Amino acid sequence: MNFIENFFAKYSQEQIEKWFKQVCLAEAISWLFLFSAMVWIRYDRDGLLPTIYIIIIGNIHGLFFTLYLLLLFNAKKIYKWDDEDTVFALLAGFFPFATIWVDKKLARFDREE
Template identity: 35%
Template sequence: MKSIFRIVSLLEGISYLLLLFIATPIKAFQGDETYVKMLGMPHGILFILYVILAFMLKKEMKWDHKNFGIILLCSLLPFGTFYMDKKYLR
């Protein structure tokens, strides 16, 4: 389960960065919503999987409320999932 969570968190982090730093500026400056539409749904699915898997791993990894909150917060911050992987999963 931990390895699946690591893969999902990596993909979620990459999709978030692509959406935030590539797709959104293209939409804002060129008015082209294609990339936002293309990346939005996969990112949303990966985000939901990230949260579900985090809840499933909470007991197995013995995360207290503070660490679990940080892990959930990392999914909202750019580069947060990469930090979370390094600090809490390796």
């Protein structure tokens, strides 16, 4: 994990917060597009366009998911999360639209302890 910490050390805390919030939203939106791709491919299994669409959207969603996981460790330090909060935030990446919850509830400085 030192590699990740060293990489993000050159950026300010405000910049990392901004990126984390944007990635949380982008990851949730990419879930929506991924669901639309799955519905489209279900009704048109042999079509070329749905196949291309799901490949592109799947790769974009994978990118945002990876960025979310990378920024999660920096967000843990910034927001002073304990292990329980970190596990919830980590698991939220695996459920549709749960990263919005992380952005709105966990990623705040004024949370009641």
